[in-house]
Amino acid sequence: MVGDAPVETLLFWASIAGMPEDMVARGIATVCNELKPMLADVGRLDQR
Secondary structure (H helix, E strand, O other), rough: OEEEEEEOOOOOOOOOOOOOHHHHHHHHHHHHHHHHHHHHHHHHOOOO
């Protein structure tokens, strides 16, 4: 669950045609290191 939404799967495209490799790596790192914990917190914040 993410908030009230029954989310089970998120899909991301790592790159768009011609995107530099370092930008792709930064995007993946952001999703893994920042977005995942923020989404996990959504459920906990709703239960307070």
